[in-house]
Amino acid sequence: MSTRVLVVEDTPTQAELARVLLASLGHEVRIVGTAAAALATAQEWRPDAVLLDIQLPDYDGLALMRQLRDAGLGGAIIVVTVNGSINIAVEAMRGGAVDFIVKPYAKARLSVTLANALEKQALARELAGVRAQLSRDSFFGFIGASPAMQAVYRTIESVAASRASVFVTGESGTGKELAAEAIHKASPRGGRAFVALNCGAIPRDLLESEVFGHVRGAFTGATSDRMGAASLADGGTLFLDEIGELPPEMQVKLLRFVQTGMVRRVGGSGDERVDVRFVCATNRDPHAEVAAGRFREDLFYRLYVVPLELPPLRARDGDVMRLARHFLAQFAREEGRGFTGFAPDAEQALMECAWPGNVRQLQNVIRNAVVLHDGDILDAAMLPPLAHRAEAEPERADASALPPPPDALLAPAEIMPMAVMERRLIEAALARTGNDVVRAASLIEVSASTIYRKMQTWRAE
Amino acid sequence: MPDQFALQLTRDLDPADLRHVLAVFETDLARLVGLLHDATEAPDAVKFCRVAHQLAGAAGAVGATALEDAARLAMDNDRVTPAGMEMSGAALAALARDAIARSRAFVAKLP
Numbered sequence: 001m002s003t004r005v006l007v008v009e010d011t012p013t014q015a016e017l018a019r020v021l022l023a024s025l026g027h028e029v030r031i032v033g034t035a036a037a038a039l040a041t042a043q044e045w046r047p048d049a050v051l052l053d054i055q056l057p058d059y060d061g062l063a064l065m066r067q068l069r070d071a072g073l074g075g076a077i078i079v080v081t082v083n084g085s086i087n088i089a090v091e092a093m094r095g096g097a098v099d100f101i102v103k104p105y106a107k108a109r110l111s112v113t114l115a116n117a118l119e120k121q122a123l124a125r126e127l128a129g130v131r132a133q134l135s136r137d138s139f140f141g142f143i144g145a146s147p148a149m150q151a152v153y154r155t156i157e158s159v160a161a162s163r164a165s166v167f168v169t170g171e172s173g174t175g176k177e178l179a180a181e182a183i184h185k186a187s188p189r190g191g192r193a194f195v196a197l198n199c200g201a202i203p204r205d206l207l208e209s210e211v212f213g214h215v216r217g218a219f220t221g222a223t224s225d226r227m228g229a230a231s232l233a234d235g236g237t238l239f240l241d242e243i244g245e246l247p248p249e250m251q252v253k254l255l256r257f258v259q260t261g262m263v264r265r266v267g268g269s270g271d272e273r274v275d276v277r278f279v280c281a282t283n284r285d286p287h288a289e290v291a292a293g294r295f296r297e298d299l300f301y302r303l304y305v306v307p308l309e310l311p312p313l314r315a316r317d318g319d320v321m322r323l324a325r326h327f328l329a330q331f332a333r334e335e336g337r338g339f340t341g342f343a344p345d346a347e348q349a350l351m352e353c354a355w356p357g358n359v360r361q362l363q364n365v366i367r368n369a370v371v372l373h374d375g376d377i378l379d380a381a382m383l384p385p386l387a388h389r390a391e392a393e394p395e396r397a398d399a400s401a402l403p404p405p406p407d408a409l410l411a412p413a414e415i416m417p418m419a420v421m422e423r424r425l426i427e428a429a430l431a432r433t434g435n436d437v438v439r440a441a442s443l444i445e446v447s448a449s450t451i452y453r454k455m456q457t458w459r460a461e
Numbered sequence: 462m463p464d465q466f467a468l469q470l471t472r473d474l475d476p477a478d479l480r481h482v483l484a485v486f487e488t489d490l491a492r493l494v495g496l497l498h499d500a501t502e503a504p505d506a507v508k509f510c511r512v513a514h515q516l517a518g519a520a521g522a523v524g525a526t527a528l529e530d531a532a533r534l535a536m537d538n539d540r541v542t543p544a545g546m547e548m549s550g551a552a553l554a555a556l557a558r559d560a561i562a563r564s565r566a567f568v569a570k571l572p
Contacts, residue, residue, distance in 0.1 A: 082521065
C-alpha cells in the first residue's frame with residue numbers, strides 16, 4: 001500500500017537514507033529539515049505518517065509532535081531516536097506518537113514499524129468512528145442517544161445511499177416523517193426535492209390529483225394545469241405518509257407508478273417519466289393490513305424493501321429528558337421565556353409518564369408548559385395533567401379511527417356563538433390530527449400558542 | 462566501513478541507492494567538519510555541540526561507528542571548553558576523513 005510519509009530530519013545523510021528505504025518500500029516521501037517546514041508540509045500534503053527526529057535544530061521535536069497531533073495533521077507519528085534517548089521516545093509515545101524507531105534502522109525494521117503504526121492509526125480512527133456512532137445524541141433532526149435510536153441512525157445511514165424504497169413503521173408521534181427526511185438528506189438525492197404527502201389527510205377524490213397532478217379542466221375546480229407530488233419530487237424523494245389510508249383504486253395507480261416510473265396527470269393523455277425514491281410510513285401493522293386485504297400485497301412488497309421501525313419513546317432509555325431539555329430550550333427561545341431547566345419533581349413526572357403519544361406528546365406537553373408559564377425552572381406544577389399520568393391511556397394513534405369532526409363544522413348554516421364555534425373548530429382540528437397541537441394549529445392557521453391558551457381558558461371555565 | 466550496519470545496507474539498498482546515500486554522507490561530512498572548525502575558531506560551544514550531534518547522526522546512518530561514538534562524546538556539554546573543542550574538533554576531523562576513505566573504498570567494491 002502506497003502511503004505518504006513525511007520525514008522530518010535535519011541530517012542529510014539520515015534523510016536520504018530514509019528516502020531511499022521508504023521509496024524502495026513503495027511509499028511517497030517528502031523530506032524536511034525544520035519544524036516550520038514540517039508543519040507547512042503536513043498542512044499542505046497531508047501525510048499518512050511522519051518519521052520525526054525529535055532533536056531538531058529549530059524546535060523541540062516533542063512540541064512539534066503535539067502541534068501536528070492537535071492540528072489533526074501527520075497521521076501516524078513515529079519518533080526516530082538514538083539508543084541514548086529511549087526515555088524521550090517513551091515520553092513521545094505518551095504524548096501521542098504511535099511508535100518509535102531507533103537509529104540506525106534496517107529496511108525490515110522500518111517497514112514493520114511503519115506498517116504497524118499505520119494499522120494502529122487506522123484502528124484508532126475506526127474505533128473513534130464507531131464510538132462516535134454509538135454515542136450520537138442527535139442525527140438529522142432526531143434527538144436521542146438511546147441504543148434503540150442508535151440502531152435507527154445506523155439503518156438510515158446504511159440505506160441512504162441506495163435507491164431502495166423504505167417502509168417506516170412506528171407508533172404515532174415517533175418521528176416517521178423525520179426519518180423520511182433523514183433518509184432523504186443523507187442520500188445522494190439530498191440536494192433535490194423532498195415531497196411529503198399525508199395520504200390520510202387528503203380527501204379521497206383529490207388524492208389522485210395530489211399525487212399525479214391534473215390538467216386544466218380535468219374536474220370542476222381544475223382551472224389550470226397542476227403538477228402532482230410525484231412530479232414535484234422528480235430526482236428526489238417522495239414520502240407517502242399514512243400509506244395504509246390509500247383507497248384500493250389509488251393503490252392500483254400507485255402500483256403502476258412504482259413499477260413503471262411513469263405518471264399520468266388526471267385528465268391528461270400522455271405519460272411522464274419521474275425518478276423518485278419512495279419512503280412510505282404507516283402507524284398500522286402493514287402485514288396485518290395486507291393479511292386483511294386492505295392493502296395490496298403486490299404494492300406492499302414493492303414498497304416494503306427496507307423496513308425501518310421507529311421505537312416508541314417508552315423504549316428509548318434516557319431520551320425523555322434529553323428531548324425534554326431540547327424542547328424546553330427551543331420553546332423558551334421561541335416564546336421569549338426564561339426557562340433554563342427542569343425542577344427535580346418535573347423531571348420525575350416526565351420520566352414516569354408512559355408517553356403513549358411519544359415524542360409528539362412530549363413536545364406538546366413542554367410547549368404547553370412554556371406557553372402558559374414563565375420562570376427560570378420549570379416545575380411539575382407547570383406541566384399539564386397528562387404528563388403526570390404514570391399509566392396514561394394510549395393516545396389515539398390512528399387519525400382515521402378518530403371520531404369525525406363535530407357536526408357543527410359540517411353544518412355551516414347553524415348559527416352559534418363565536419366562542420363556541422371557535423372551540424369546536426379547534427377541537428375538531430385536534431381530533432383530526434391526533435391531538436397534535438402544532439399540526440392542528442397549522443390546519444386552522446393560528447399559532448400553537450393560541451391553541452394552548454384557549455385550552456387553558458377552557459380548563460379554567 | 463564496512464561494519465555490520467553497512468553490510469545490512471548492502472542488503473537493503475540496491476547499489477545505485479547505496480552509492481547515492483554514501484555520496485550524500487561524504488558531502489555531509491565535509492560540510493559538518495567545516496562547521497565544526499568554524500565553531501572551534503569562534504569559539505561557539507552551542508554550535509559545536511549542534512554540529513557534533515549532526516555528525517553523529519550522519520555517521521550513525523551509514524554505520525561509521527567510531528566517528529559516531531566520538532561525535533556523541535564531543536557533544537556532551539560538560540566537556541565543551543575552547544581547548545576541548547580544539548582537541549575534539551581535530552579528532553573528529555581525522556575520524557571523518559577516515560570514514561570518507563572507508564566509504565570510498567566500500568563504494569569501489571560495489572557491483
